[in-house]
Amino acid sequence: MNVFYNNKPYNMAENNDLFGTVFKAETIRSILDNSTEYFEENNMIALYGNWGSGKTSVMKYIESKTTRYKTVFFEAWKYEHDSNLALSLFEQIVAIIEDENEMSSPIIESIKVLGRSIFNFGKKLLHNSEISLYGITVATGLTENDIVSIGNRSFYAEVIEFNKKFKMLIEDYYQHTSRKILIFVDDLDRCESENILNLLSSIKHFFTDSNKIVYFCGIDKDAVNKAINIKYNNIIKSEEYLEKIFDLTFNMPEIISVDEFINDFFRKLNIQNNSERYSRELLQDFFRRMNFTNPRKVKKVLNKYIYLNDLFKSGLGVERHFPESFENHSPMQMVMIMFVIILYEFNRKLFDGIYDIESKFAQIINNHKAEQVYTEQSRSESLSSFINRYRASYKYLNINFGMSDSVIIEKRRNDIVMLIMSILPTDINNISVPALGSNNSNEVNTNITNYISQFRMTENKILYLFALQFFDLVSDINKKKYTDHSGNIGFYSLFQMANLYF
Incomplete structure (x- = not known):
């Protein structure tokens, strides 16, 4: 008989909850299912916890128990070799919608083409972005005189078009299924520092316009702090950065009963x-x-x-x-x-x-x-x-x-x-x-x-x-x-x- 403990995330339940985290998971699940109107305006959620603290098990529990959402579980680390996590996330969302929805093929194909074009230029957009905190604006790349274009249209126009069509895609899915979409983003703490920030920025820039989709991210603050220090040279504090990204946050217990x-x-x-x-x-x-x-x-x-x-x-x-x-x-x-x-x-x-x-x-x-x-x-x-x-x-x-x-x-x-x-x-x-x-x-x-x-x-x-x-x-x-x-x-x-x- 195998008596070793499985060190991977497990299907958490009351009868196998050795660390007392089922209550935390069930509380978050209840909030998500019973406060859907709140999450229409506040659709970026973080679950903070150190590496190995059980974030994945909590998210898996919520995924298995929620009754109000279609869930997507995006394991960021698995796709990191693509060097474009935002594109991988986008394609996973579209694939799930395409499998379940009878939306006309032209709309699906249109958003696919546009998405690939956008995210192939995604790093340029991220380098051109700014983050404003407490009246201080930190530019991260291109100046306003620089022009980024795709084909005959400006990158700005492409982004506007993408946001519009992505919102249409999510709204149409909701009309057909009566279910909102809950995206779990896991394993960010195993990714390279640059990819952590790029993915969070991409989600905030590209994927949050619809009020029928919610993002639930497992976040190791130490990993984010390291990434921010590398990218912004300590100009921005991790707490300030995360406050700009997430609307609602939860925390894994720092001291767990053993x-x-x-x-x-x-x-x-x-x-x-x-x-x-x-x-x-x-x-x-x-x-x-x-x-x-x-x-x-x-x-x-x-x-x-x-x-x-x-x-x-x-x-x-x-x-x-x-x-x-x-x-x-x-x-x-x-x-x-x-x-x-x-x-x-x-x-x-x-x-x-x-x-x-x-x-x-x-x-x-x-x-x-x-x-x-x-x-x-x-x-x-x-x-x-x-x-x-x-x-x-x-x-x-x-x-x-x-x-x-x-x-x-x-x-x-x-x-x-x-x-x-x-x-x-x-x-x-x-x-x-x-x-x-x-x-x-x-x-x-x-x-x-x-x-x-x-x-x-x-x-x-x-x-x-x-x-x-x-x-x-x-x-x-x-x-x-x-x-x-x-x-x-x-x-x-x-x-x-x-x-x-x-």
Whole structure:
């Protein structure tokens, strides 16, 4: 049985809504079906969301549930090789109308010829266009003295004629079917920057005159912002640009609950042991605290864990490279492996930084304040001396719950600090070493937490957030909540496992 998650858009329904987005989709569907008069005057809609946030699944849901519209699903990325997305969109609209409508052939053929002529010159029009924002007009190409013509008519006349006939085409379809047309534009965030803006501009210029057609675009603001910065050199802000294009906007949730998804993941793996509840709770908490809730990314991480589970059970003799208690799916182990997967799949440079630990040791020393003294109960020494003592043994350091129960024991305390240093980012300088000379465990814990907090301004938040969570996991506070003791887990060996099998 295939237990892997499909990382493509899926047919969303209440019984498979692992991320809680059906309510959002149904709300938008209801607005579209019950406010058709509003959309006669406001026919440009955007659904904002990051890559992988579920925009396509929401649009597919609306497409399958709407009762008031004939739908067209335009996947922009599929047609990008044509270098003329507007023409591809136009031809898809006309083809669907032609298949369903008995409009006379001359009208269809006329609009086809005119459309091809217009969009073959489309880039010239777009280069000749202007965008006015807050009284500032930005010209994007030709001057008013330039003449663009098709045959014996000016380009201006051709555009007017096209708008007239396209409106006639849509109106005639409505008269024959009593249905308006809803165009979904998807996969824009996978297109080249120039093509994103060109398609949005073309829709606004050429396709919106009729009040019997609505455009629903999935938009990644980061992709649009990048495209605008490239084209307009930061003169125009993406928010201002999008406000000029779209009449109504919706947003995918920025933070999506992964709780039900994790529950489903445990069902898929058939994890049933004494630590199941703790593992489940800890994993849910892990994704929340890491701000790692993008549906597509979470699926990819869990699929990689499922792959490891299948590999472990394969009988291929790979067990020696896995944690000794891998088959137990213990709480600490699962969290640590998920962290390693996230780094490997989405932050490879950070993964390599920890895997190439010798280089990181040098960075750690350089990033701390010069002449800092690392104070222990039995000795004081320079940070470089402390790290040099640990170089040979670092790769064999083990993790388990309650490591800081014996935090006042010098060896265990130093293990914790060394592991935390190896996790933390290296883009923050002038760091003070933790003060660990006390024999009071609470004071030592506080000092370690304060040490980690010095990295809060890092650009590599994922390392900072995990360092905080890691220390919580090995502290005696968390031991009281998660009572399962999973044995020793070799921290560096997890990176070796990933490097070997991913």
